Amino acid sequence: MPSNSSPEPGFARHAFVLPRAPDGGDAVYLAGNSLGAQPRAARDAVLAAVDEQWARVGVAGWEDSGWWATPQRLGDRVGALVGAAPGQTVVGDSTSVQLFGALIAAARLRPGRSVLLSDAGHFPTDRYLATSVARLTGLTLVTASPDAMAPDADTAVVAVPAVDFRTGERWDLAAIVDRAHAAGAVVVADLSHAVGVLPVDLDGLGVDLAVGCTYKYLNGGPGAPAFAYVAARHHDVLDPPLTGWTGHAEPFAMTEAWTPAPGVGRLRVGTPPMLSMLALDGALSVFDGSDSPALPGVHAASLALGDAFLEALPAGVDVVTPREHGRRGGHVAVRVPDAEGRCAALARRGVVVDARPPDLLRFGFAAPYVTLDDARVAARELAALL
Amino acid sequence: MPSNSSPEPGFARHAFVLPRAPDGGDAVYLAGNSLGAQPRAARDAVLAAVDEQWARVGVAGWEDSGWWATPQRLGDRVGALVGAAPGQTVVGDSTSVQLFGALIAAARLRPGRSVLLSDAGHFPTDRYLATSVARLTGLTLVTASPDAMAPDADTAVVAVPAVDFRTGERWDLAAIVDRAHAAGAVVVADLSHAVGVLPVDLDGLGVDLAVGCTYKYLNGGPGAPAFAYVAARHHDVLDPPLTGWTGHAEPFAMTEAWTPAPGVGRLRVGTPPMLSMLALDGALSVFDGSDSPALPGVHAASLALGDAFLEALPAGVDVVTPREHGRRGGHVAVRVPDAEGRCAALARRGVVVDARPPDLLRFGFAAPYVTLDDARVAARELAALL
Structure with a gap:
């Protein structure tokens, strides 16, 4: 501990x-x-993945080396650093891809509403993807500074960072969530510049969905896969757009239709980049090691x-x-x-x-x-x- | 050569x-x-990326170690194995994510049409994502065996694999492309079970978009990033949905709106998982080494x-x-x-x-x-x- x-x-x-x-x-x-x-532990983990797992175990590594379980296992490790109880976080894909999926899934939680409210100074990928998501879903994109946001009964989704990528200003997530929820909107938080450097209490704050980057303060390595969080209260109805086979309830049954995996597992998309995943696995010991x-x-x-x-x-x-x-x-x-x-x-x-x-x-x-x-x-x- | x-x-x-x-x-x-x-060259490449690049060069590796250019550099290397002239192929993200983006971009090339025609026996992720794309774009998903497809004036997109993932049957891509083009549809080919084991001539066949997997016959390692191809004739108008910051014409200008990079670079999404990318970089020498x-x-x-x-x-x-x-x-x-x-x-x-x-x-x-x-x-x- x-x-x-x-x-x-x-x-x-x-x-x-x-x-x-x-x-x-x-x-x-x-x-x-x-x-x-x-x-150093990231290097050790990559080397083990290359020499002991891929090289010697081969395709059986998906079970025998635990690769298949890695997105949720790492998700729980990262989740513990952002106040997420187990079973709500998954690691894989880039922050941009996770954000795209999270924004559409969030919009589908509020089908009667028309506005996607996003930080005007959000990191570029967040702004660009919000524009694309608004176009695909028919929402209207409205931007404002996080501290000046006024969500109302038309607001489906409020998208904000925890920390401004330029100025380093930390936003008051608790107040943002309270205002959004008072208006009936759901909150998608980008924790890229927060995770690993300051405590975030996703469960306690009542954040609905969150994404974040693992190659900054979590030291996962260049382009290390991102994480996505969905509060357990949304799991039964969460309806993500990136319906890849690894997010299927029974991926190896290869059934006709996509049946979502229970819980956050449905946010898995394709086959995750395991060497990059396992570098992160090693890196996390800096934050959750015994000392x-x-x-x-x-x-x-x-x-x-x-x-x-x-x-x-x-x-x-x-x-x-x-x-x-x-x-x-x-x-x-x-x-x-x-x-x-x-x-x-x-x-x-x-x-x-x-x-x-x-x-x-x-x-x-x-x-x-x-x-x-x-x-x-x-x-x-x-x-x-x- | x-x-x-x-x-x-x-x-x-x-x-x-x-x-x-x-x-x-x-x-x-x-x-x-x-x-x-x-x-063995994949191991060497990963080790160099870990010990000589990430560890010693740090964030400057995006330029000094060539990381930033890797998606297109690897794209051209993979492209050469599927008959794609340089500048039409990019590596990054999973096959599922690439396919999602390619299907929507393809549909947007044929805005007046209503049908997404997909292989009835397609790999599960292809079927599941076609369903999601149809829902997001308003297209109707119709399935048929690749050799029995009859695209018509309503068909926007024809989505087929080069090789059936179950039976190993190789489909007649030339005939499929010809029928699709005769009907005015665009073709999205999934080359996952073909790339690296048989010659594919994307440019020669006139395929419009393609995606494929690099961890099978290209030996890129578990979950190695996928590739996406777009024929040069579509580059000026290609309108992808995953508008991540790395696909921007000037990613570090961090401008307000997303301006697509020229050519296939606009299919880049988020920050690519570099250790997994560079494992593939090493692995490709099996196919494009001097001997x-x-x-x-x-x-x-x-x-x-x-x-x-x-x-x-x-x-x-x-x-x-x-x-x-x-x-x-x-x-x-x-x-x-x-x-x-x-x-x-x-x-x-x-x-x-x-x-x-x-x-x-x-x-x-x-x-x-x-x-x-x-x-x-x-x-x-x-x-x-x-």
């Missing part, structure tokens, strides 16, 4: 391999909000990193992320001219961050492997460039 | 690690129509394996696969009572095949690693069980 003590930032650094800086040493790696560093801190502690350590960074910044730097702990996700964004050029210059100095158009630099504070020194070095190097 | 000489069956066995038999030796592995054996035989030779070797198996079977075994070379895919299916039990019994004897309900055993003849001896041993062990 994860421990409740509050860990030091960098508490699991020994469990990671960090990207190299130009001088050959470890980089100050603050891009974990984009691609997490590599947990792993619980998410509130990880969150406190991430906030401490952000504070150290903010304190070390010279006055006058334009920080767009709220300073209040309750309104901050895992990254801090600053507005600078020529963000792309600054990003490249920092990389040459061994500080890895990312740039988002038009003018933002994002500093990701993944507490398992980022230290207070890293945060201060990043602030100092940024200051030197400005 | 691949060679045009006709190779011996098992011509690349040295390049594979074969699953273990119960006695500790190599199995007679005839399940390559379900999950291909592991090419790899061309597909007609691979096909001839696979047919020779099937012939050796059929000749060694005792009279009276109920073979459901056509014996004519022109009507056979890569596997041979026999009807037996208690197929599941027979499948397990063969596995205990070191012969790995698979069973499909209600009563079929499938023997897959992947010529790169299956030898004539393997085919004869399988027939002898099957005979001993009957």
Whole structure:
């Protein structure tokens, strides 16, 4: 069981391999909000999957190596990190694909309503897919800032992120869910920039559906498969559009019609990319190993990193992320001219961050492997460039 | 360049690690129509991706390790194996997801028409997704055997496999395409049981869209991402439903609206599972390495394996696969009572095949690693069980 003590930032650094800086040493790696560093356990899991499972067990691995059960087994592991009781979360496909399926399934929970209400500043794939889903379902897409959303009796679905991908602002999911439910709408939350860096209580908040990314703070590896959550109260009626064979109640019966698997299993689509799935399987031990801190502690350590960074910044730097702990996700964004050029210059100095158009630099504070020194070095190097 | 000489069956066995038999030796592995054996080059590619790319390069790997370009780079490599000139094929997502997107995009190419005509015996995921697509688009789903399809002026889309997943029968794609085009319909072909075991000439046949699986005869590993093909003549107007951010013309501009990437790039959806993608990258060297035989030779070797198996079977075994070379895919299916039990019994004897309900055993003849001896041993062990 994860421990409740509050860990030091960098508490699991020994469990990671960090990207190299130009001088050959470890980089100050603050891009974990984009691609997490590599947990050694992820490498071990991939190697076992390749050498002990695929190579030696072959196709029997679907049963004998547990591959078939992996989407739900991993789903429960990820679910435990976002407040989901077992049986409500599945891992597989990309966040975009999961989101597409979740939005249509959500719309079908409210057949008489006409509006899909989505965050105006949502991550691009969320906006693009909301547009496509509105077209396919006949809904009207309306956008607003999450804190200004006013769902009403026409609102079928409210689609919001937990944390803004640009500014790092953490939205008040509890208030958003309450307003949506008061209007009779269902909530689809995108947890991509929240999972693994701050506690989320999906069951407690009453979120209806959620999706999220596992290659950021969960360190699952490049393009690691996403997760999808559906609250148990919707399982009996959930009607997803991506009716792939692995979501069938009896996939190997190969019957004429698609009969959904009980529960969240119906969100499985095609055959999942097992090597990428099992990298994530290894990576999750950072968060649910016997000596792993619980998410509130990880969150406190991430906030401490952000504070150290903010304190070390010279006055006058334009920080767009709220300073209040309750309104901050895992990254801090600053507005600078020529963000792309600054990003490249920092990389040459061994500080890895990312740039988002038009003018933002994002500093990701993944507490398992980022230290207070890293945060201060990043602030100092940024200051030197400005 | 691949060679045009006709190779011996098992011509690349040295390049594979074969699953273990119960006695500790190599199995007679005839399940390559379900999950291909592991090419040593696939292991090498995964290890490089883990140790040299993700671990050391980190998020910069999207550019510096070529990850971003991988879906189209692999697409062109797979495309070359199915008669697709470069720029028409992309790799990523599962076959089910690719098929869903392809069917809707195909339907949108024929907006005035009302029928989606699909193989009555299509692989389950193809049937289930056709049902979902018909519901979302308002089309009427009509099913028929591929050789009995009669598309007419109402037919928007004709969806067929190249090879029947149960019987191993190879359909006459040329005739199907001609009939569909004569009626003004577009063809979506599923090449899952064809790619890597027989030559397909997508460009030459005039197929409109195609999808296929890379973990069968292409040996990409468990759940390796699928591919999708769209003929260049449709690129300007192709209107796919899965409008993920990586299919945007300028994904990092993060603009308000989705502007499709030029060409087949618009079929990219979310972030692809890179470790699984790069396993496939390694695996493809079996087919496009400097000393790899061309597909007609691979096909001839696979047919020779099937012939050796059929000749060694005792009279009276109920073979459901056509014996004519022109009507056979890569596997041979026999009807037996208690197929599941027979499948397990063969596995205990070191012969790995698979069973499909209600009563079929499938023997897959992947010529790169299956030898004539393997085919004869399988027939002898099957005979001993009957």
